[in-house]
Structures are given as structure tokens and as C-alpha cells.
Amino acid sequence: MSSDDSSLIKNANHSAGFHVNSYPKFLRMAVRLCTSGSWTFYAWMIFLSCVALVGANAWALQVRDGMIRTAMTDHVSWGLYIANFTFLVGLAAGGVMMVIPAYIYKDKDMHDTVIIGELLAIASIAMCLMFVIADLGRPDRFWHMIPLIGKFNWPISMLTWDVIVLNGYLLLNLHICGYLLYKRFLGEVPNPKWYVPFVFISIAWAISIHTVTAFLYCGLGGRPFWNTALLAPRFLTTAFCAGPAFIIIVLQIIRRMTHMVVGAGSIRTLTNIMRITILINLVMLASELFTEFYTGGSHATAARYLYFGHHGLNALQPWIWTSTISIVVAAVLLMRPNIHEHMKTLDVACILIFVGIWIEKGMGLIIPGFIPSTLHEWIEYIPSAIEWKVSAGIWAAGLIIYTLLLKVAIPIFAGQTGAQQGKNQ
Amino acid sequence: MSGHHKESCGSHCGCHTPPSNGGNDEGLFNRRNLLKGAGATLGVAAFAKAMAPITEWKESTSVDEFLQTHYRELSKDQLAEVITRLEEETKNDYGAEVNISDVRPQKGVKFGYALNLSICVGCRRCAKACHEENNHDRTSGNSYITVLEMSKGSMDMEQGHADYNHPVPQPDKFYMPVQCQQCENPPCVDVCPVEATWKEPDGIVVVDYNWCIGCRYCEAACPYHARRFNWTKPEVPKEEINIEQGYLSNRIRPQGVMEKCTFCLHRTRKGKLPACLEACPTGARVFGNLLDPTSEIRTVLANKRVFVLKEELGTKPNFFYFFDE
Structure with a gap:
């Protein structure tokens, strides 16, 4: 698509x-x-609208009857919603793995497709915000969190930091994508002054969103399972596995369904990134497991429960073993030489990574933080039907947003439509 | 693209329709647009239907509640209005005439609580008294107090059980009731994104039930399992409602907000003792003013072997445990 860059108008000046x-x-x-x-x-x-409607209905029931419709309790007070939220922050941050090669290493193929990652960030953050609202007991009081109008406990509460970084990241990406698309629509070369600085801010910002989200959990002294300095680095590493995995699948779908040119370089670069990040993640996992299990004692209680259950309580075992096995198998598959030429192997690896990390950053991380409780009571958690419906609905809504964003962006970037269309031909 | 499209671009944007549709589908009321219109209408109707349960939500009906500001920003008159409204709502929803007061902290008072582990028998009467005093939801049997049955020879909570169901006291056990520790350095207050919970001058950590957004971050942050969430609208039969209520303590909480032990501030700020202390048959509980050198609690702190829970976390509890001998 950049092949027609020459046909774009340079240094266009317009009045307001x-x-x-x-x-x-x-x-x-x-x-x-x-x-x-x-x-x-x-x-x-x-199809997506139907799923989203089911989710909307489930959420309306939850608001009416209270969070009692979920399976959460005073012991496990966060569940599937916060699990999905945590994963999606990572997915949003993962898009930056396209931005860095495109803008810092000037990778041409990546530069042509980087918008796919930036739009993914927008859709992911939108889902994050929906998951947070779904988790609120009083969504009608959402405005209490808005700075100046409500009471914003900044800088003490990490949650206010999260509100700032997530919304900031959303705005940055909306600006970058919106500006680039509008300029393409006009048939003009974008002015670097108006977007390159923001791109570089967004790179640092992407790191911040997942770091701050990790700080939400690892800053709590009363929850030994989360209270580890390795949490934020692991969040970033897994984000940089799951993000590229999702984008590789999307790029292939786009290549098949649209006229957009997806250079082989993009997928190759993303695969190379995944090959390394997944191994770093496994090293960190091993390091954590060693510390927990070799030391033993009550600090390891949650991890023991997560992997091996506790006196017949083993609700999380199927989750965590699915995740661990998926990630290990994917890591092995990714070692196949020239894997970017073996698309089937790559696709399987991507799906395994996506599922594995979704569990690891969700059910495998949020729930064991609560089991056993701070007074060592053993209450398990299995998501309720309402929670599954709301979560599916939010994913559907997010995919609607992502599909529509791509639907607008791809023809504009492929030069199939725009204000100049026809005049250039 | 044909010349036709080039000319029309900029006025009606009809130029962007693919050329194949260009001919007979022009105009607003072509088959495609009608189908799209029908689809959109259907979609909106389905969405309205899906969201309909939300209109049956009672809490959402009050505009005043929605616009109400933070407790600490309410003027005297505004607070009086809010209290009148809450009393009316309780009358409508529960059928009880209640009296909600806003008792402020006293100067020169800082509350402390101590519990004698040598004589606590684990009867859970404190938990029951809390349940009744604080208008807890009857269905869940909620209470701010969890009594742990601990094995002698270990202070590790991992060896404790809260769900024991047999005659007490058992010979090889001791009992440890846990409730809000009213920490000097409360993690729950730090994490709240909207300042809906804070520490009062007399040391009590309170929640503004009308400001809390229900994110439950405080519940995750508390190391003592002291906080509770209202998973649904509390159910209390009219005749069982404690009608003497405090705005920041035992008034019936709305659905979807956090609550916690307030050392019964509606009683203690008026010089009475907490309900859990009055219910204790063994006299294991000692409550008083930490700033008064002659108080019983100061005597306990000075003379007994005292410890606090999870001291290593640096929360600095104002709730102390001690042994007699």
C-alpha cells in the first residue's frame, strides 16, 4: 500500500x-x-451483535439484582471480569511490538501494517473499560472517578493511575490512527510533526499500562501470591507474546479477506519477537515456581493450591495446567526452523499462546490471589453463567469495534477510497 | 472509477459506493438501504429489550441519590436532607421508622480494642451481636467478625478454621475473633480510587455508602478480611431492624457498596460500648480510649503480653490481642 506514497500530496496547507x-x-x-x-x-x-446483546442482557440483570448474580464472594471478590481486564491490558500493550519495529527500526513491511496493531490497542482498551464497568457494584456512580467532578484519589491509589494510563493510551492511539487515516483520506502525506512524537510517547505509554496494572496487584502486602517484584516484568513479557500472537492471526485474515498488502516481513518479525518473549516468560515462571516451592511455607500456599489443589479443592487445576501445557508446547513449536514459512504450525502456536496467556493472566493469576483468603479460609470460585455471558458480550463488542476500525482503515490505506479517489487515476 | 463518480464526490458522497451498485441502487430508498434501516431498527429494539431489566432496578430511581456529593463535602442542611431521604427510603423499602444520626468523633479520643485470647471460648456471640446491631443481611448471615478456631501450639492462621460447628471450647483449641483492625496505616484507604473510605480523627475507618462505586479494591487490599460487599440489597425483616442507626455505620446499606466494622461508632461515640463487647460472656474484650492513660485498655497494653496480627505488613493495627498468663 505504501507503493502509492508517491501519488500523495506533500506539504499540503489548509485553512481551518x-x-x-x-x-x-x-x-x-x-x-x-x-x-x-x-x-x-x-x-x-x-453474529457478534447477537453475542453482545446476550451480554448486555446479562449485565442488565446483574445491575438489577446485584453482584449476587456472579459467583464472586467476600472471599474471592474479583473474578472473570478482572481476569479478562488484566489480559486485555496486555493485548493493548502488545500492539506496541509492531510500533517499535515500524518506527524505531524502520521496518518497511511493519510500517505498512502497524495501524493494525494501533487499532487493536483502541479496541482492547475499550474492552478493558467495559470489563471494569461490568465489575463495578455501582456503575451509576462511575462519575465519582472522573477527576475534578468526582473525587480522584491520585496519586495514592494505583487504580487512579490505571485510569489515567488506560485512557491516555486510548487517546494517544485514537489521535495517531485518526490523524493518519484522515490524512490518507485527503490523499496527503501525514506531517510527522503531528504524529511521530505521539508514536514515541505511545511506546513508553504501552509499557506503562501493563506495569501500572501489575502494580494494582503486586502492591498489596496482604496477598502473598501477587506480592512479587516479578509481576510487572512477567506482565510485559506475556503481553509481548499474546499481542503478536493475536496480530499474526489477524494479519492472515486480512491478507485473505481484503486487498491490503501484508508483507511477509511483518509476520516474520512478530514471530521472532514471540520466540524470545515466550522463552523469557518461561524462565520467569520457572524462577517464580522455584522460589515458591523450594521455600515452601505459607507464602507458597496459593501456588500449591493453584497447581495441585488443596484437600479435594481443585477448581483451578484444569485452568493452570491447560495454560502451562499450551505455553510450553507453543514455545517448542516456535523453535521450528523457518517457522514463518510453516503457517499451520505458526497458527497453532499463536492460538496456544493466546489461550495459555489468557488463562495465565486471568483465572491463573487473579483467582489464586484470593485463595486461601487472608484469614486462610478456603472458598473456591467458578464463574457463573451471567459472568460468562457478560464476558462473551464484551469480547463481541470489542471485536465489533475492531472489525469496524479495520473496515474503515484498510480501504483508506489501500488507496481504494478517499477524497482524492478518482482524481489520481 | 468513472467520471461520474469523480464529479459527484464532495457533495453527496455517493461516489464511494462500489460501482456495481451505482446504477439502479442510487437514492435513499433503494433495497439495500431499506434492509440496512430495518436491520438497524431491529438492532436498537433488541438492545432496548436486552437492557430492559435495568429499569426495574430500584436504586436507580432516585435522582437525588445520583447527584449526591461526598459525605465530607455535604453542608449541614444537605446532610439533613439526605438523612430525611434515607429514612423515608427505609420506611418505604423495609417498613421501619428508623432514626439515622450523624455522630461526629469526640476530641481527645482515639479508640482501641483488645481481646484476651486466654479466655475467649469461641462462642461467636460477638459475631451474632454484630449481625443484629449492624442490620446485616439476614440471608447471608453476614457479620464483621470472623472467629477462628486455632490449634494450640500454633499462631499460624493456616492452622485455623472459621467454619467449625461443634460445642466450644474444645480442649486442644484456642479461639481468635478477627474484625477490622482500624489500622493506623490502612491499605484499604490507600487503594480506594474515589476516597469513599477514610480514617476518622478517632481512628475509625469508615465508608461513605453513598459514594462507594463498588470496585472492591479495598476488599482485595485488606489483610484481615475485614471488609464486606453488599452483593445484593440487604434483607432484614421489619421487626428485626435496629432503628438506632448511624450514617457512617449501621444504617441499612445500599446494594453494590462496601461496608465494614466501625467499632459501632453510633454507640461508642456516645460513650456506649460496642455491641460485640456487650455480648461477650467471658469478658474477653476490652475497649476504650487510647489517649486516656487511666483507661482499661491502656492498662492492658502496659501490663499484658500484647501482639497484633500480621505486624510484618506495617499496617499498625489499633486492635490488640493478649494472653493472661
């Missing part, structure tokens, strides 16, 4: 009046692109 006229045109075109497509597109969107 020009944008008043052309920006609504850009938005109108976006709406048009979002609402028309192939039958596959319609079927996909209708």
Missing part, C-alpha cells in the same frame, strides 16, 4: 475552513464503510 468541510466528509465515508460490505461481513457482524 477546509477541515470544517472535509472532516465531516471523512466521518460520513467512515460510516458508509462501516455499514456496507460482503455477506461474510454482515454475517460476522450479526
Whole structure:
């Protein structure tokens, strides 16, 4: 798609009046692109809408009857929602693994596809915010968290830091993607002044979102399972596995379904990143498990329960072993020489990584933090039907957002549509 | 793209439709647009239907509640209005005439609590008294006190059980009731994103039930399992409701917010003793003003072998445990 860069207008100068006229045109075109497509597109969107509606209904019931509709208790007070939230922060941060090669190492193939990662960040953060709202006992009081209007316990509460970094990351990516798309729509070369600084801020910012999210948990002295300095580094490493894994799958779908040119270089670079991050993750996992189990004692109680159960209580065992085995198998598969030429192996590895990390950063991390409780009571947690429905609904809503963002971005970047369309040909 | 499209671009944007649709599908009311319109209408209707249960949510009906500001920012008049509203709501929802007061901390008072592990028999009467005094949800049998049955020879909570169900005291056991430690350095207060929980001048950590957003971060942060969440609207039969209620303590809590032990501030700030202490048949509990050198609690702290729970976490509890001999 960058092959037509030469046809773009450079150093275009416009008055404000020009944008008043052309920006609504850009938005109108976006709406048009979002609402028309192939039958596959319609079927996909209708399917996602149905799942999202089921989720919306489940959430409405939960708000009406209270969180009693979930399986959470005073002992396990966070569950599937916060588990998904944690994973999705990582997915959002994972997109940066495209941004760094594209902008710092000037990887050309990656530069052409980097928008896929940036749009993924937008959709992931949107899902994160939905999961947080789903987890609130009083979503009607959401405004209490808004700085100036409500009471914002900053800088003491790590949750306020999380609100800042997540929304900041959302705004950064909205600006970068919005600007690039609008400029492409106008058929002009984007002015680096208006986006490159933001891209570099967003790289640092991506690291911050997952670090701050880890600090939410590892800052709690009363929860030994989370209270480890390795938590934030592991969060980042797993994000840089799961993000590329998801994007590799998306890139292949895009290559098959659209006219966008996806250079082999993008997938190769992402695969190389995954090959390393997954091994670093395994090293850190081994380091953690060694510390827990060799030392033993009550500090290791949660880990023992997670992996081996406790006197017949073993709700988390299937989860964590699925995760551990998936990640180990994926790590082995990724060692296959020239794996980027063996797409089937790569796809299997990507799916295993995605599932494995989703569990590891979710059910395998959030729940054992609560079991046993701080007074060593043993209460297990198995998500309720309502929780599964709400979670599926939020994932569907997120995929709707991501699909629509791609639906607008791809034709514009492929030069198939825009204000200049026709004039150049 | 044809010249036709080039010309029309900028006015109606019809140019962006793929050329194959260009001919007979032009105009607003073509088959495709009608289908899309029908689909969108159906979608909106389905969404409205899916979200309908939310309109049956009682708590959401009050605009005043929605707009109510933080406890510490309410003027005297505003607070009086809020209290009147809450009393009316309790009358409507529970049928009870209650009296909600806003008792402020006294100057020169800092509350401390001590518990004698040598004589506690684990009868759980304190937990029951807490349940009744604080208008806890009857269905869940909630209480701010968890009594642990511990094995003699170990102070490790890992050896304790809260779910024992046999005559007490057992000869090889000792009993350790745990409730809010009213920490000097409370992790629950630090983590709250909206300052809905704070430490009062007399040392009591309170929650503004009308400001809490229900994120439960404080519940994750507390090392003593002292906090509780209202998973649903509390159910208390009219005749069992304790009508003497404190705004920051035992008034019936709304659905979806946090709550916790307040050392019965609606009683203790008026010079009475906490309900759990009054219910204790063995006299294991000692409550008083830490700033008064002549108080019983100061005598205990000065003369007994005293310890606090999880001292290594640096929370500095104002709840102490001691042994007689």
C-alpha cells in the first residue's frame, strides 16, 4: 500500500475552513464503510451483535439484582471480569511490538501494517473499560472517578493511575490512527510533526499500562501470591507474546479477506519477537515456581493450591495446567526452523499462546490471589453463567469495534477510497 | 472509477459506493438501504429489550441519590436532607421508622480494642451481636467478625478454621475473633480510587455508602478480611431492624457498596460500648480510649503480653490481642 506514497500530496496547507468541510466528509465515508460490505461481513457482524446483546442482557440483570448474580464472594471478590481486564491490558500493550519495529527500526513491511496493531490497542482498551464497568457494584456512580467532578484519589491509589494510563493510551492511539487515516483520506502525506512524537510517547505509554496494572496487584502486602517484584516484568513479557500472537492471526485474515498488502516481513518479525518473549516468560515462571516451592511455607500456599489443589479443592487445576501445557508446547513449536514459512504450525502456536496467556493472566493469576483468603479460609470460585455471558458480550463488542476500525482503515490505506479517489487515476 | 463518480464526490458522497451498485441502487430508498434501516431498527429494539431489566432496578430511581456529593463535602442542611431521604427510603423499602444520626468523633479520643485470647471460648456471640446491631443481611448471615478456631501450639492462621460447628471450647483449641483492625496505616484507604473510605480523627475507618462505586479494591487490599460487599440489597425483616442507626455505620446499606466494622461508632461515640463487647460472656474484650492513660485498655497494653496480627505488613493495627498468663 505504501507503493502509492508517491501519488500523495506533500506539504499540503489548509485553512481551518477546509477541515470544517472535509472532516465531516471523512466521518460520513467512515460510516458508509462501516455499514456496507460482503455477506461474510454482515454475517460476522450479526453474529457478534447477537453475542453482545446476550451480554448486555446479562449485565442488565446483574445491575438489577446485584453482584449476587456472579459467583464472586467476600472471599474471592474479583473474578472473570478482572481476569479478562488484566489480559486485555496486555493485548493493548502488545500492539506496541509492531510500533517499535515500524518506527524505531524502520521496518518497511511493519510500517505498512502497524495501524493494525494501533487499532487493536483502541479496541482492547475499550474492552478493558467495559470489563471494569461490568465489575463495578455501582456503575451509576462511575462519575465519582472522573477527576475534578468526582473525587480522584491520585496519586495514592494505583487504580487512579490505571485510569489515567488506560485512557491516555486510548487517546494517544485514537489521535495517531485518526490523524493518519484522515490524512490518507485527503490523499496527503501525514506531517510527522503531528504524529511521530505521539508514536514515541505511545511506546513508553504501552509499557506503562501493563506495569501500572501489575502494580494494582503486586502492591498489596496482604496477598502473598501477587506480592512479587516479578509481576510487572512477567506482565510485559506475556503481553509481548499474546499481542503478536493475536496480530499474526489477524494479519492472515486480512491478507485473505481484503486487498491490503501484508508483507511477509511483518509476520516474520512478530514471530521472532514471540520466540524470545515466550522463552523469557518461561524462565520467569520457572524462577517464580522455584522460589515458591523450594521455600515452601505459607507464602507458597496459593501456588500449591493453584497447581495441585488443596484437600479435594481443585477448581483451578484444569485452568493452570491447560495454560502451562499450551505455553510450553507453543514455545517448542516456535523453535521450528523457518517457522514463518510453516503457517499451520505458526497458527497453532499463536492460538496456544493466546489461550495459555489468557488463562495465565486471568483465572491463573487473579483467582489464586484470593485463595486461601487472608484469614486462610478456603472458598473456591467458578464463574457463573451471567459472568460468562457478560464476558462473551464484551469480547463481541470489542471485536465489533475492531472489525469496524479495520473496515474503515484498510480501504483508506489501500488507496481504494478517499477524497482524492478518482482524481489520481 | 468513472467520471461520474469523480464529479459527484464532495457533495453527496455517493461516489464511494462500489460501482456495481451505482446504477439502479442510487437514492435513499433503494433495497439495500431499506434492509440496512430495518436491520438497524431491529438492532436498537433488541438492545432496548436486552437492557430492559435495568429499569426495574430500584436504586436507580432516585435522582437525588445520583447527584449526591461526598459525605465530607455535604453542608449541614444537605446532610439533613439526605438523612430525611434515607429514612423515608427505609420506611418505604423495609417498613421501619428508623432514626439515622450523624455522630461526629469526640476530641481527645482515639479508640482501641483488645481481646484476651486466654479466655475467649469461641462462642461467636460477638459475631451474632454484630449481625443484629449492624442490620446485616439476614440471608447471608453476614457479620464483621470472623472467629477462628486455632490449634494450640500454633499462631499460624493456616492452622485455623472459621467454619467449625461443634460445642466450644474444645480442649486442644484456642479461639481468635478477627474484625477490622482500624489500622493506623490502612491499605484499604490507600487503594480506594474515589476516597469513599477514610480514617476518622478517632481512628475509625469508615465508608461513605453513598459514594462507594463498588470496585472492591479495598476488599482485595485488606489483610484481615475485614471488609464486606453488599452483593445484593440487604434483607432484614421489619421487626428485626435496629432503628438506632448511624450514617457512617449501621444504617441499612445500599446494594453494590462496601461496608465494614466501625467499632459501632453510633454507640461508642456516645460513650456506649460496642455491641460485640456487650455480648461477650467471658469478658474477653476490652475497649476504650487510647489517649486516656487511666483507661482499661491502656492498662492492658502496659501490663499484658500484647501482639497484633500480621505486624510484618506495617499496617499498625489499633486492635490488640493478649494472653493472661
